[in-house]
Amino acid sequence: MNTARRAGLAAALAIGLSTLALNAAHADNTLKPTDLATQNAVADYNAGNFGAARSEFRRAAQKGSRLAEFNYAMMLLNGEGGAADIPEGKKWLRRAADANMTHAQYVYGKMYDDGQFVEKDPAEAHRWFLRAASQGHVQAELALANQFLDGRGTARDNEQAFNWYKKAAEGGDMTAQYVAGSFYExxxxxxxxxxxxxxxxxxxAAAQGDPAAKLKYLQLSAELERQKPQ
Known part of the structure; x- marks a missing residue:
């Protein structure tokens, strides 16, 4: 499998298995208390038992667990716990996205935005980013803002770009915080x-470790101090 492609979706896999399974901030993607099959799969994955996790995710996905559909898709795409199966992986990822799992919608859109496993199609990416962003998915909000700013997959619209950067910034995204600051500046x-x-x-943004944002903060602090009445 192409190394760059695997690396591109490996981060999404990590988010899918670790963050989405255990972080309540992604309310539509978390495990249900009764979803024992997916709980077992997550435990096996985190323990490094990828073969068992893949089988368990497959069984849970076949029973309709959105999280299992997504995680099974990512394991298939990345070739974890067995051979990669791109067509099957894309099928399960689309199923999770169609089931309104916002992170699956974002990752599905990112595939088309980056041209990973599919022909690059920014307009199709835009459609999926919009679905996820409209439900508050911060990464999708940032991706949508970038598309509006660049005119990629949609008409260029700086006002729309700012609106989505601001939403992502309010959701805690460091990059969006910096860009929103630049719009106001x-x-x-x-x-x-x-x-x-x-x-x-x-x-x-500086509080999250962005050195450029820290410099901007210091520069504006000095400028605002000079503007104070003497």
Whole structure:
């Protein structure tokens, strides 16, 4: 399998198995208390028993568990716990996305945005990003904002881009926080220039370790201090 392709979806697999299974922040993707088959699969995956996890995810997916559908798809696409099976993996990923699992919708869209396992199709990616972003999926919000900013898969629209960057920023995305800060610092595109708000967004990104945001925060702090009445 192409190494770059495997690396591209490996991160999504890690998110699917670790974060989505155990983090209540992804409410539509978490395990149900009665979903014992998927619980066992997650436990086996985290213990490194990939073959068993893959079989258990397959059985749970066949019973309609969205999380199992997604995780089984990712194991098939990445060739974990057995040989890779791209067509079958795409089928199960689409099934989870159609079942309204927002992270599956995001990953399915990212496949088309990046051209991983499919022909690149930014418009198809846009459709899936929009579905996930409209339900509050932060990574999809950022991806959608980037598409609007670049005019990729949709008409270029800086105002729409800003709206989605702001949503992703409010959801805690560091990159979106920096970009939202830059919109407020610059002004225009339907955004009223506001250095105090820009500084706050840069501070939020800096707190997550963005060195460029820290520099911007310090620069705006100095500028706002100079603007104070003497």
């Amino acid at each position: 610059r002004g225009g595109d339907g955004v009223e220039r506001n250095l105090n708000v820009a500084r706050a967004y840069y501070a939020a």
